[in-house]
Each structure stands twice: as structure tokens, then as C-alpha cells.
Amino acid sequence: MPSDDAKPGRAGSRSGVSQDEAREADQALMERVSQGDAQAFQQLVDTGIDRVLAVARRTLGDETEAEDVAQEVFLRLWRQAENWEGGRAQVSTWLYRVTVNACIDKLRSRKEETVKDVPEIVAEATQQQMMEEDDLRNTMDSALQELPERQRLALVLFHYESMSMSAVAEAMDASVEAVESLLARGRRSLKKKLQSEWKALLPDIPEG
Amino acid sequence: MTAKNKKQKLERLAGILDVYGADASRWPDAERKELRSLIKRDRQARLLHREARALARVMDAAPSMRASSDLKAEIVSAAARCGDREARVVPIEAGQRPHKADTRPDGMTTFWPAVGLAASFALGVYLGVSGVGGTALDNAFQLAALNNGAEEIGYTELWLDENGGGEAEGLL
Numbered sequence: 001m002p003s004d005d006a007k008p009g010r011a012g013s014r015s016g017v018s019q020d021e022a023r024e025a026d027q028a029l030m031e032r033v034s035q036g037d038a039q040a041f042q043q044l045v046d047t048g049i050d051r052v053l054a055v056a057r058r059t060l061g062d063e064t065e066a067e068d069v070a071q072e073v074f075l076r077l078w079r080q081a082e083n084w085e086g087g088r089a090q091v092s093t094w095l096y097r098v099t100v101n102a103c104i105d106k107l108r109s110r111k112e113e114t115v116k117d118v119p120e121i122v123a124e125a126t127q128q129q130m131m132e133e134d135d136l137r138n139t140m141d142s143a144l145q146e147l148p149e150r151q152r153l154a155l156v157l158f159h160y161e162s163m164s165m166s167a168v169a170e171a172m173d174a175s176v177e178a179v180e181s182l183l184a185r186g187r188r189s190l191k192k193k194l195q196s197e198w199k200a201l202l203p204d205i206p207e208g
Numbered sequence: 209m210t211a212k213n214k215k216q217k218l219e220r221l222a223g224i225l226d227v228y229g230a231d232a233s234r235w236p237d238a239e240r241k242e243l244r245s246l247i248k249r250d251r252q253a254r255l256l257h258r259e260a261r262a263l264a265r266v267m268d269a270a271p272s273m274r275a276s277s278d279l280k281a282e283i284v285s286a287a288a289r290c291g292d293r294e295a296r297v298v299p300i301e302a303g304q305r306p307h308k309a310d311t312r313p314d315g316m317t318t319f320w321p322a323v324g325l326a327a328s329f330a331l332g333v334y335l336g337v338s339g340v341g342g343t344a345l346d347n348a349f350q351l352a353a354l355n356n357g358a359e360e361i362g363y364t365e366l367w368l369d370e371n372g373g374g375e376a377e378g379l380l
Contacts (some may be wrong), residue, residue, distance in 0.1 A: 042284050047285070051277040057273045066273060078287040133269070159229060159267060180269050184226035191263050198262040203263050204366040207254050 002026035061145040096171040151186030230260035
């Protein structure tokens, strides 16, 4: 994803470049895209796609759908770039917001088709299996997918994407207070669902 | 610290951990120092923080994914096929701007084959020289631009902003 309000040092940040500089670079790139510059578009895809995919994958729990979302988001960016008004919106905010909307749309169309049964991996998994990385990943993925969509989105953007509270609120078109509530409820649910997993890790967590 | 006061502070810490997680650098500035000091001197606070850190470690196991070069190439070539948007190389010399496709008398564009060519060209070039230069890729875009208006990709408007908040977002 192009520059954002993410915490510095997390995945996706550009080393040695301040957030302001990165933001300006994104704006300049977007100006070029708005003029039909194919190379600039390719650069935006290169710098932004991994974070769009990460949000979509964690929100949807499905790689194919996440790829569909990424494609839709960038094609929308390309098609609407002519109307881009620099200064009114940040590229990253726009991308996040469109990604969020696309994910919500996918989730809703899924619900219309069928109520998908989430596999009960948590219940079936044994303590020993939890020690294996793949199992933990699957368990975490299932727990995340079981959360209500807005709690999941808030956690994906705040925890995984390290976005600031205000940036999450903007991307989700919600108030900061609403996002705080979504995060708290989401985290509490995960804590409950994943009790055996995080408790198993406690001995490895030093005090303090 | 009275028992009541301590209880309130522990509740506040628990609330902050629920909202912001275990990473103190993400806690509100106004409360960080005090909460850190609470964790330092109180065993229950340390336990709460430890649990939050364990949960964060489990959460970090959630799968992510990175884009394949195929996917990037697909997106770039799909953009090249967008009929309602001209792609070109910038800067463009005067008189060299991509132009609309000529149309046959029956209204069909004359450059349908260019669409497929542009897509496969962009895909191949992207895989081969991504990051090196864009000349061939730009050619693909220019070809597609010649075919401007010829093809509508299977794009649907999925982007309705339910709350009408998109107005302030530039593109939305």
C-alpha cells in the first residue's frame, strides 16, 4: 500500500523515507496516473498491492477472493484516476477504503449465496497440533473469520496494518469511538476463542 | 494506591489492552506512562499485559499473502484493456497522444486484436522486465489506448458507499 498512517517500521513502510515524503510521492504518482501514465500505474500496483491483498485475505479468509478484490480495487483506481482530486484524499486512505468496501461487498454476496459453515478447527485441534505453525495459522484464520465483519475489519486495519485509530475510522466510515468499540469486542472474542492457544504461549512470554 | 483506585486502574489497563493491544507504543499518549508504571509495580497488571502479549503473538499467526507477479501483470494488462480510459507514456510529445480507435462503418472498432495482443504483451513483459523499464509495457498500453472504447472489462460497480461518505474521498 502506498504511504499511510501506519506505525513506522511495520511491513510495507518505506525505509528511510518519512511518511510525509512517501505521501507526497504517492500524490505525485497519482497525478501521473490521472494523466494516463501506465508506468506510474504499475508503480502504484507494485507498492500498494501487498497491503490491499493482506487486508482482503485476512478479511475474507480466501486467497482467490482476495485476488479478485485486489484486481477490482486497482482497476477502479485506474478507471477513476482522471477524477482524482489531489489534496482531498490520500492515495492510501482511498485504497484502504475501497478495499474495505469491496470486502464487505464480497462478504454480503457470499451470505446471499449460502451460509458458509466455518470449520470447527479450534474445537478439533489438539494442544500438540497447536504447536505447529500451520495449525496455529489455520486456527487463527478461522477465529478471525468467525468475528462479525466490522470487528474483523477494524482488527485487520488497526492490528495487522498498523493504521492509526483515526485512519481506521476514516477507512471504515465510522467514528473513532465506534472503531474503539469494535476493536475491544473483537479482541475480547478472539481472546475467548483462542484461549488454549494464547495460554500455551504464556510460558514463553517474559514478565514485564 | 487504595484498593478501589487500584481496581479502577486495572480496569482501565484491561480496557486499553482490549482496544489497542499489548504494544504500548500504540496506547494513547496521555495514558502510556502511567499504565507502564502500573505494569512495572503491580503483579496483576503484569499478568494482564502478559496475556495481551500472548494473544498478540497468536494473532500474528494469521495468514497474509503477497501478490504474485502473475497477479500484478494481470491487473496491469486488465487496465490496458479498459476501454474507457486512455493509457499512455508520460511525458508525451505534442501530437503523439494516443487517439481513439478508428471505427468501421458498422461501428465496430478496428483494433479488437490489439486488445488480446496488449494483454498478452503486457503480461509477458511484466513478468520479464518488471522494474527494469517500461518501454514494451508502455507499447502494450498504447496499443490498448488505440483500441480505446473497444472492450468493457467484466467490472461491476461494487463500490456503493452506503453512508454517502464517499463524497469527501476524492474518487469515491
